[in-house]
Amino acid sequence: MTTIDSITLDVPDAAAAETFYAAFALGDRLRVRQAGAADGAANAAATHATSGFRGYTLSITVFQPATVHALIDAAVAAGATVLRPVAKSLWGVGGSIQAPDGAIWKVATTAKKDTDPSDRRIDTLVLLLGVDDVSASKKFYVEHGLEVGKSFGKYVEFALPSSPVKLGLYSRKALAKDAGVPPEGSSSHGLAIAGDAGAFTDPDGFAWTVSLPTPAST
Structure with missing residues (x-):
């Protein structure tokens, strides 16, 4: 069965x-790459020209509300912009931010109460x-x-x-509305998906690459 091993984000400053x-503690599931590093100056120019909604969101599902608050607070302290403040809803507790590199992140839990405030467990990406x-x-x-697990309407x-990383499709306009941003955007997605499905580009321009083998320890 298909797996997605990691997501790579093109960013203007890889070290930053x-x-x-x-703080997200996602390990090898999330990687960053200096914009233009793979494809030269032309790609760098295109990536830096990206504006508006990039056409995707990344969601972290965590163990409890305290973890949602901790991750959102840490992101904001590090320069993220709040798109939707952390709030309770019928399904749980969550909020969303935009990272300094432009990626939109949601952090949420289905739990309504904390059971261990020190537990920073991350369940899914x-x-x-x-x-x-x-x-x-x-x-x-x-x-x-890929095999469909759930399908209804625009989702x-x-x-x-x-798979270390889960995948879903959503109407672009609906996804932007859910994230709290306008749906308009231009240029590169600034995103590469690494897995075992092969190397290809989907109808909306999202690029897939083949996962590299993990180097053997010495």
Whole structure:
């Protein structure tokens, strides 16, 4: 079954981004790359020209409300912009921020109360792609070996039970609204998805790469 091993974000300052994301403690699931490092000056110019919504969000599901507050507070202290303040809802507690590199993050929990305020457990990392045609994108991914887990309306969730990173599709406008930003945006997504599905670019321009083997320890 398909797995996604990591997400790589193109950022204007790799060292600063690594420092910023250290608080998220996502390990090898999240990587950063100096914008333009892989494809030269032309890619750097395109990435830096990116404006507005990049067409995706990254969501961290955590153990309890205290962890939501801790991660959001740490991100804001490190320079993130609050898009949706942490708040309770019918399904739990959550909030969203935009990192200094432009990526939009949601942090949420289904728990309503804390059971261990010191527990900073992170359960899942979910990548949601904002797509223009959900049906067409779903068909594309099924043809590339992914199995649909849930599908209703403008949302698709793929069945990736053993994958370090989960994947879903959402209408671009609906995803932007959920994130609290306008749907307009331009240029590069600034995102690479590494897994075992192969190397390709999907209908909305999201690039997939083949995961590199983990170096053997010596």
